[in-house]
Amino acid sequence: MAGSQEERDWLETLRVKPGQKVDLSAWPTADKPNGHDKDAAEARTAEVTQSLAQLQFLLYADARSSLLVVLQGLDAAGKDGTIRKVMSGLNPQGVKVTSFKQPTAQDLAHDFLWRVHKAVPGKGEVGIFNRSHYEDVLVVRVHELVEEKVWRARYDHINAFEQLLTASGTRILKFFLHISPEEQLERFAVRLNDPTRQWKISEADYTERKHWDAYTKAYEDALERTSTKDAPWYVIPADRKWVRNFAIARIIEETLLSMDLKTPKVSVDLEDIRRHYHAAVAAAGADAR
Amino acid sequence: MAGSQEERDWLETLRVKPGQKVDLSAWPTADKPNGHDKDAAEARTAEVTQSLAQLQFLLYADARSSLLVVLQGLDAAGKDGTIRKVMSGLNPQGVKVTSFKQPTAQDLAHDFLWRVHKAVPGKGEVGIFNRSHYEDVLVVRVHELVEEKVWRARYDHINAFEQLLTASGTRILKFFLHISPEEQLERFAVRLNDPTRQWKISEADYTERKHWDAYTKAYEDALERTSTKDAPWYVIPADRKWVRNFAIARIIEETLLSMDLKTPKVSVDLEDIRRHYHAAVAAAGADAR
Numbered sequence: 001m002a003g004s005q006e007e008r009d010w011l012e013t014l015r016v017k018p019g020q021k022v023d024l025s026a027w028p029t030a031d032k033p034n035g036h037d038k039d040a041a042e043a044r045t046a047e048v049t050q051s052l053a054q055l056q057f058l059l060y061a062d063a064r065s066s067l068l069v070v071l072q073g074l075d076a077a078g079k080d081g082t083i084r085k086v087m088s089g090l091n092p093q094g095v096k097v098t099s100f101k102q103p104t105a106q107d108l109a110h111d112f113l114w115r116v117h118k119a120v121p122g123k124g125e126v127g128i129f130n131r132s133h134y135e136d137v138l139v140v141r142v143h144e145l146v147e148e149k150v151w152r153a154r155y156d157h158i159n160a161f162e163q164l165l166t167a168s169g170t171r172i173l174k175f176f177l178h179i180s181p182e183e184q185l186e187r188f189a190v191r192l193n194d195p196t197r198q199w200k201i202s203e204a205d206y207t208e209r210k211h212w213d214a215y216t217k218a219y220e221d222a223l224e225r226t227s228t229k230d231a232p233w234y235v236i237p238a239d240r241k242w243v244r245n246f247a248i249a250r251i252i253e254e255t256l257l258s259m260d261l262k263t264p265k266v267s268v269d270l271e272d273i274r275r276h277y278h279a280a281v282a283a284a285g286a287d288a289r
Numbered sequence: 290m291a292g293s294q295e296e297r298d299w300l301e302t303l304r305v306k307p308g309q310k311v312d313l314s315a316w317p318t319a320d321k322p323n324g325h326d327k328d329a330a331e332a333r334t335a336e337v338t339q340s341l342a343q344l345q346f347l348l349y350a351d352a353r354s355s356l357l358v359v360l361q362g363l364d365a366a367g368k369d370g371t372i373r374k375v376m377s378g379l380n381p382q383g384v385k386v387t388s389f390k391q392p393t394a395q396d397l398a399h400d401f402l403w404r405v406h407k408a409v410p411g412k413g414e415v416g417i418f419n420r421s422h423y424e425d426v427l428v429v430r431v432h433e434l435v436e437e438k439v440w441r442a443r444y445d446h447i448n449a450f451e452q453l454l455t456a457s458g459t460r461i462l463k464f465f466l467h468i469s470p471e472e473q474l475e476r477f478a479v480r481l482n483d484p485t486r487q488w489k490i491s492e493a494d495y496t497e498r499k500h501w502d503a504y505t506k507a508y509e510d511a512l513e514r515t516s517t518k519d520a521p522w523y524v525i526p527a528d529r530k531w532v533r534n535f536a537i538a539r540i541i542e543e544t545l546l547s548m549d550l551k552t553p554k555v556s557v558d559l560e561d562i563r564r565h566y567h568a569a570v571a572a573a574g575a576d577a578r
Contacts (some may be wrong), residue, residue: 276495
């Protein structure tokens with residue numbers, strides 16, 4: 001299920017290399033995967049989500065490492081949809097999704113990574129962050145909720161924190177869902193005219209649009225400053241949902257495949273257990289007589 | 290998707306009525322659902338899991354109530370398998386699975402419901418307990434980890450706790466996965482001969498078997514003392530996995546259907562939002578020129 005070299009080459013174009021300057025206007029929002037049209041990509045995504053379920057079982061069995069997936073993007077970029085479409089086939093027993101909303105008073109009484117640290121996946125688990133500690137250099141910066149010197153210092157805090165997680169066996173993948181302003185507007189229009197989804201609309205969805213350029217700048221800095229070898233950012237062309245789902249599913253699959261996951265050694269004396277077993281069968285037979 | 294009266298009648302036979310005496314030897318482990326053979330039941334279960342995904346979305350949107358599913362059963366009864374087979378289609382964003390293992394030192398420094406209370410689902414969420422507070426009247430009783438008067442008092446504590454959850458909008462479903470000793474032995478044998486699953490075997494799986502009758506008695510008391518109108522126990526015939534999955538999926542579906550879930554009223558002025566939208570479209574048009 002490892003996919004073609006052509007696929008892997010395309011996925012690699014989405015990764016922000018450590019130290020690379022990021023000008024988001026040069027990153028496509030509506031790119032298509034090399035060699036796949038929509039039908040082919042959807043068929044591949046269906047295969048890959050099956051593969052993810054198997055790999056998740058190995059991650060759980062192996063229990064030496066964990067996977068943390070960070071989803072970031074503007075309103076309507078598709079964070080919820082990605083979780084629903086890419087992650088729904090996983091066994092919920094090994095998945096922990098955390099949606100970071102407005103911090104509580106208790107959160108604010110601590111450093112900005114306090115609430116995040118509590119939510120990281122344990123060994124064998126997949127953690128999914130719907131928004132994350134990156135909001136503390138995004139919305140917080142755009143709305144000037146703290147002084148500049150405070151949010152500027154956070155890139156280093158974030159890198160040190162992610163290195164701590166990496167060192168204890170967590171693989172980190174960070175996805176920026178990159179959509180165009182036109183696509184966002186189109187998605188808002190769809191919500192506005194869909195009676196089953198109107199309740200999801202808030203005034204903020206629209207009023208935040210005037211900060212588009214400020215958010216873009218904040219994302220560019222975050223991607224530049226925090227895309228590391230062990231915790232890379234990927235800029236996902238997210239105007240088309242099928243491209244987004246394919247790209248994210250495949251990147252997660254490649255990462256899990258690279259982790260050398262295996263079922264653990266047997267920790268008990270199987271021969272002794274077999275003796276137990278035969279004794280139990282014999283006893284059951286005696287009971288039945 | 291509500292199913293036939295015949296189906297509902299059969300499901301109702303699995304419910305422990307409040308105050309009912311429970312003699313587990315009289316409850317089938319290998320019953321079949323009225324009117325369904327294996328193929329028909331599996332087809333129905335596939336339909337029902339799709340329905341559960343839709344109902345979960347409504348539960349999340351509605352955000353006035355939550356669902357707590359408690360899974361109990363002896364080793365190899367199928368708790369993990371139920372989660373994988375019945376719950377994997379759910380959106381992991383709204384599902385929280387908690388596996389209660391040996392309590393930690395910190396857990397033991399508190400009352401037995403302390404760690405459980407922290408794990409209950411919030412409004413809009415589905416919580417799944419893989420084992421639960423019931424272990425405190427099961428394994429704790431069988432192995433005499435506390436005095437009898439301590440575990441005996443716990444039935445009342447549990448009922449009061451579950452009433453608290455019910456009063457704040459949590460629907461509780463408790464499933465006892467009822468298997469025969471022969472089926473358990475068969476499942477251990479399968480694990481023993483499957484190289485990908487041998488690592489899951491522990492000595493305790495076998496040594497616990499000698500306490501079968503003590504566990505049965507402890508379950509009978511727990512089912513009798515804590516099956517209430519609002520937090521019923523169901524005794525699931527679990528020797529056949531397809532029967533187990535069908536029964537549990539359908540009971541959860543019936544429960545969600547009975548909860549009168551609906552999407553919330555729109556909380557914003559849609560006309561005002563439409564004006565925002567038209568202004569944004571006009572501005573986008575002006576930019577494009």
